[in-house]
Amino acid sequence: EIVLTQSPVSLPVTPGEPASITCRSSQSLLHRNGLNYVDWYLQKPGQSPQLLIYLGSNRASGVPDRFSGSGSGTDFTLKISRVEAEDVGVYYCMQGLQTSITFGAGTKVEIK
Amino acid sequence: QLQLQESGPGLVRPSETLSLTCSVSGRSISSSGNHWGWIRLAPGKGLEWVGSIDYSGTVRYSPSLKSRLTVSVDTSQNQISMILSPATATDTAVYYCVRHAQWLVKVDWWGRGTTVIVSS
Numbered sequence: 001e002i003v004l005t006q007s008p009v010s011l012p013v014t015p016g017e018p019a020s021i022t023c024r025s026s027q028s029l030l031h032r033n034g035l036n037y038v039d040w041y042l043q044k045p046g047q048s049p050q051l052l053i054y055l056g057s058n059r060a061s062g063v064p065d066r067f068s069g070s071g072s073g074t075d076f077t078l079k080i081s082r083v084e085a086e087d088v089g090v091y092y093c094m095q096g097l098q099t100s101i102t103f104g105a106g107t108k109v110e111i112k
Numbered sequence: 113q114l115q116l117q118e119s120g121p122g123l124v125r126p127s128e129t130l131s132l133t134c135s136v137s138g139r140s141i142s143s144s145g146n147h148w149g150w151i152r153l154a155p156g157k158g159l160e161w162v163g164s165i166d167y168s169g170t171v172r173y174s175p176s177l178k179s180r181l182t183v184s185v186d187t188s189q190n191q192i193s194m195i196l197s198p199a200t201a202t203d204t205a206v207y208y209c210v211r212h213a214q215w216l217v218k219v220d221w222w223g224r225g226t227t228v229i230v231s232s
Contacts, residue, residue, distance in 0.1 A: 041219070048208060048222040049219075050222070054213075054218040054220075060218075061220075095217075096215075097216075099172050100161070100174065101174075102161065103161065106158040106159070
């Protein structure tokens, strides 16, 4: 089973400042088709999770362009260029390369 | 607009059967390119994949749940179901019905979730 390690566990942020979360995989998530099979999700308080980034770097429909995903192989990063108050919640990376999906443990983003 | 609505008993006794249904509206579950699944969130834990099924009927289960889990579709009702038996206290969680836009990735639609408590 592929293990995803997210850091940090908790991230206090200042509105208007940038923020980043990393996700490290125990195995390469690069498919032979050249795509990285990693997504990023945000679960806001009291809501269902929502898709932010899919296949490593593709922003989902309706997601603000302050969110971006990067990385390849085993190391991935989610960046928020300028944090807004509505960005608080728990962020998860997820991989679906093999026949078993796994999630990172989550990063809780809070406003300072 | 796709909508996913989970339903099931809020309380299940340990060793009994946990059975959930997801009613899908706005799209046929059997149309190509649609993949469906269940993801759960236990108290104090992170998201955990339960299992997924694609439009052709291929299923994949979490290795840790595989021996107790069945995921299926009812095309006549446009529903997805999951059965976990026997249930244990560690199955207490919010269960989300989801759609994958691509097999095993890109979970682009989530239901509101249904809470299941396994307790005597």
